[in-house]
Structures are given as C-alpha cells and as structure tokens.
Amino acid sequence: MTTAMAGDRADARRNRAKVLAAAADAMAEQGLDVPLGEIARRAGVGAGTVYRHFPSKQALLEAVFARHLEDLVASGERLAARCAPTEAFFGFLLDIVELSSRRGHICDVVVADTSWPRPGLTAARLRFRQVLAALLQAAQRAGGVRADVAPEDVAALAAGCVSMLGARRDRPAGLKLVRLTLDGLRPSASVTEGRSFRDSPDVRCEECGSALTVRPTGRPVRYCGATCRQRAHRRRLAG
Known part of the structure; x- marks a missing residue:
C-alpha cells in the first residue's frame, strides 16, 4: 500500500467518525428529520461524503446506534477492569441510562423497525448483551445483585429508566429516581417476594x-x- 493510499483511507475513517458524531448530536437535538445536509455541515464535510459512507438515512441511523452500543461496551469493559463487581455493574447501568437518554430518538426507531438487515447493528447488540451478562453474573457472584435477575430483566429495566429520565426536565431529580429504581436489583430489595409486595394492613x-x-x-x-x-x-x- 502506498503512502497516498494509506492517507486516503485514514482521511476516510476520520470523515466517517465526524459524520457519525455530528449525526448523533444533530438527531438528539432536532429529531430524526434533521436533513443530511445539516449533518454534513456540522461534520465539516460535503454532502457527497455523507452519502458515500451512508447511502440512506436508515444506514446512518443504524451506524449511529451501533456506535452508541460500542461506546457502552467499551465503558463496561473499563468498569470491569477497574472496579469491584457490584460497583462495575451499577456503574454500567448508570452509563447506559445517562448516555442513552440523550439518544432516545435514535434508539426508539432502530429498535422498533425490525425490517432492517443491519448486520453491523446485530453484532454490536450481541457484544453489548455479552458485556451486560458478564457484569451481572460477576455482581451476583459477589452478592451485590439478586440471584433471580436475568440479563433480559436488567435490559428492560434500563430501558424503562432511559424513558423515565428522558421525560424529566429536572435531570438531577430524574437521576435520583433512576438510582432508586436500580436499587431494586440489590439483594435487600424484596418487593416482588410473595405478599410483601403490597404493604397491606x-x-x-x-x-x-x-x-x-x-x-x-x-x-x-x-x-x-x-x-x-x-x-x-x-x-x-x-x-
């Protein structure tokens, strides 16, 4: 490979990363109807560069969501390497909720539309689920999370927390509710055990x-x- 070819490929990678970052920010601020021309302007590239990397809005949405999942995977791996199991697990959940609440439009449309082929998104989702399951199992072995909780339970709870946080204008108050909700995963929380769910007289x-x-x-x-x-x-x- 010549130096010129290597430079061209490096430029292409940088441009793709710029477009993805600009698209994520623009869609979070303006919704999914933001024009591709506006995304190109924010990224500092021409419209042709956007279409060269992403031939359709759907392809761009898929790539943005896959990148979001990859960022979460990297966060989970860092936490697993640096923190105790329980701390890593709950830190990962908070990262999921806080970061995903800013990407709600993108998450909703990609999850809802099952007609897309999205091979890249499928791989990213699989890796995300693997990291989530590994962190959950490590926290359960450490005694920090209820033993009757499965990865799909955690994913559904996190999705609910994303919606709850996104609906609150007062973000600190919303995060307080998120933490209270996630505390239900701890072993001391027994609200779903038998008749103690309701504080009946x-x-x-x-x-x-x-x-x-x-x-x-x-x-x-x-x-x-x-x-x-x-x-x-x-x-x-x-x-």
Whole structure:
C-alpha cells in the first residue's frame, strides 16, 4: 500500500467518525428529520461524503446506534477492569441510562423497525448483551445483585429508566429516581417476594379475629365467612 493510499483511507475513517458524531448530536437535538445536509455541515464535510459512507438515512441511523452500543461496551469493559463487581455493574447501568437518554430518538426507531438487515447493528447488540451478562453474573457472584435477575430483566429495566429520565426536565431529580429504581436489583430489595409486595394492613374478621385477605376492589371485607356474618347480624338484632 502506498503512502497516498494509506492517507486516503485514514482521511476516510476520520470523515466517517465526524459524520457519525455530528449525526448523533444533530438527531438528539432536532429529531430524526434533521436533513443530511445539516449533518454534513456540522461534520465539516460535503454532502457527497455523507452519502458515500451512508447511502440512506436508515444506514446512518443504524451506524449511529451501533456506535452508541460500542461506546457502552467499551465503558463496561473499563468498569470491569477497574472496579469491584457490584460497583462495575451499577456503574454500567448508570452509563447506559445517562448516555442513552440523550439518544432516545435514535434508539426508539432502530429498535422498533425490525425490517432492517443491519448486520453491523446485530453484532454490536450481541457484544453489548455479552458485556451486560458478564457484569451481572460477576455482581451476583459477589452478592451485590439478586440471584433471580436475568440479563433480559436488567435490559428492560434500563430501558424503562432511559424513558423515565428522558421525560424529566429536572435531570438531577430524574437521576435520583433512576438510582432508586436500580436499587431494586440489590439483594435487600424484596418487593416482588410473595405478599410483601403490597404493604397491606393487618385486617381481621370482626367476629372471630381471623386474618382476612384484602380485595383490591369492592366493599371492604369485614367477616371471614357467612357464619361470622350471621353471628354479627344476630348480635346486632339482639342489641
């Protein structure tokens, strides 16, 4: 390979990276309808350069989302190398939520449209899931995350947190809610175990004192059955 050819390829890589960065910022600010000419202007390249790398808006969207996932993978790998397992796992989730909330338009359209071939996006999503699963399993082995949580549970919870943060104008308040939500993954959180999910009052039969099951709708339960109801009725008549 000649020096000129190597230089041309290096320029092409730099231009592609500029277009991806400009597209991500422009779409986050202006939505998915931002013209490719505006993206080219932000990137400091000609429109022909954009079309040479990305022949359609769909191809550009896919590449932007794949790049986003690759950035998250790199973040997860750094955290795994530098932090304790539990700290790395929750740090990764916060990175997912904070970074993805700024790319909501792109994430929504790429995830929703299953008709795209997107081989590059498929590979990026697979790598992302692998890193997420590895961090989750390490945190579970360390005792920092509930054992009954699967990678798909974490992915769904993170997606919900992205939507929640994106809907809040007060970002610090939104991040507080995100942290409270993610705390439900810790072993001490038992809100999904049995009847403790609802803080129901201790309701008992007015006649015999037996514990009653509280119904979510309808009239409040007062007696455990027909026998106690009749006894109470007879006492009221006698009184």
